[in-house]
Amino acid sequence: RTFETILVEVNGRVATVTINRPDKLNALNTTVQREMAEAVEALDVDPGIGAIIVTGSKKAFAAGADIAEMAELEYPGTFTEDFMGNWSRLTRARTPLIAAVSGYALGGGCEVAMMCDIIIAADNAKFGQPEINLGVIPGMGGSQRLTRAVGQYKAMDMILTGRTIGAEEAERAGLVSRIVPTDDLLAEATKVAETIASKSKYSAMVAKRVTARALQTTLAEGLEYEQANFYAMFGTPDHKEGMTAFNEKREPKWDR
Ligand code: HXC
Numbered sequence: 001r002t003f004e005t006i007l008v009e010v011n012g013r014v015a016t017v018t019i020n021r022p023d024k025l026n027a028l029n030t031t032v033q034r035e036m037a038e039a040v041e042a043l044d045v046d047p048g049i050g051a052i053i054v055t056g057s058k059k060a061f062a063a064g065a066d067i068a069e070m071a072e073l074e075y076p077g078t079f080t081e082d083f084m085g086n087w088s089r090l091t092r093a094r095t096p097l098i099a100a101v102s103g104y105a106l107g108g109g110c111e112v113a114m115m116c117d118i119i120i121a122a123d124n125a126k127f128g129q130p131e132i133n134l135g136v137i138p139g140m141g142g143s144q145r146l147t148r149a150v151g152q153y154k155a156m157d158m159i160l161t162g163r164t165i166g167a168e169e170a171e172r173a174g175l176v177s178r179i180v181p182t183d184d185l186l187a188e189a190t191k192v193a194e195t196i197a198s199k200s201k202y203s204a205m206v207a208k209r210v211t212a213r214a215l216q217t218t219l220a221e222g223l224e225y226e227q228a229n230f231y232a233m234f235g236t237p238d239h240k241e242g243m244t245a246f247n248e249k250r251e252p253k254w255d256r
Contacts, residue, residue, distance in 0.1 A: 013050040013197035025063035037089035044093040050197025055100040064107030094205040100189035111140035121167040122182040128164035200238035
């Protein structure tokens with residue numbers, strides 16, 4: 001299926017979703033939002049897919065929600081039509097999402113990266129939540145996910161001043177998983193995605209879900225959730241295969 005604002009490519013067990021509005025620095029309009037939700041939902045339930053890369057162009061992962069589109073909006077419609085609602089469909093994916101960020105990841109761009117599970121940054125990446133300069137605030141999770149990622153003081157600094165930080169500062173702050181030379185970004189993201197996709201799909205999906213829960217609950221409840229899911233793994237064929245393969249000193253062959 002073809003989309004208007006994104007490209008979807010599948011290579012083996014890895015899918016790549018590329019935001020593709022180059023003349024607008026990948027500004028995230030409602031079409032991008034809907035198409036990304038539809039693409040990721042379809043890939044998520046495809047047993048042949050083990051990891052999904054989300055990326056943009058060299059110059060911009062995404063320079064934010066589409067300001068031209070937002071300039072015309074009024075309050076009643078944003079609420080009744082749930083203007084930003086499709087993004088939550090992306091965050092419901094059980095398949096690991098890897099953001100490969102080159103260039104600008106501003107506003108909604110930074111927020112889409114933070115909807116992913118791993119953020120790989122090119123050394124030219126620039127992250128920021130500049131909404132305050134437009135008379136609004138982050139609206140796709142920035143105030144919540146950024147604060148959980150980097151803590152109160154760095155998040156407040158970024159959100160209240162609107163300043164942009166580079167890849168190094170972002171890594172120091174815990175916003176990115178690793179930094180790579182810009183020209184190696186997709187190769188590195190593909191390597192990470194292939195590694196994850198080569199594992200047991202049950203384990204990867206459940207590990208993502210349980211780890212993500214750490215940000216949403218108390219320690220006691222999170223530990224209980226982890227343990228219940230750990231016990232459930234003993235009901236999968238991959239548990240038998242993984243441990244048998246170890247004991248037989250061979251590579252496991254996962255259920256596909
Ligand atoms: C719509 C955008 C855009 C955006 C860039 N463009 N960002 N269009 N929405 N967020 C368009 C420009 O209008 C221009 O179109 C083209 O992309 C190239 O951009 P330039 O500004 O000419 O490029 P450059 O000079 O290199 O500057 C790059 C930039 C700047 C520093 C990233 O574009 C910029 O500041 N963009 C806005 C960043 C921002 O404020 N993002 C947060 C948005 S609010 P034309 O047609 O003129 O060539 C947000 C809210 C999320 O994300 C929360 C949910 C509501």
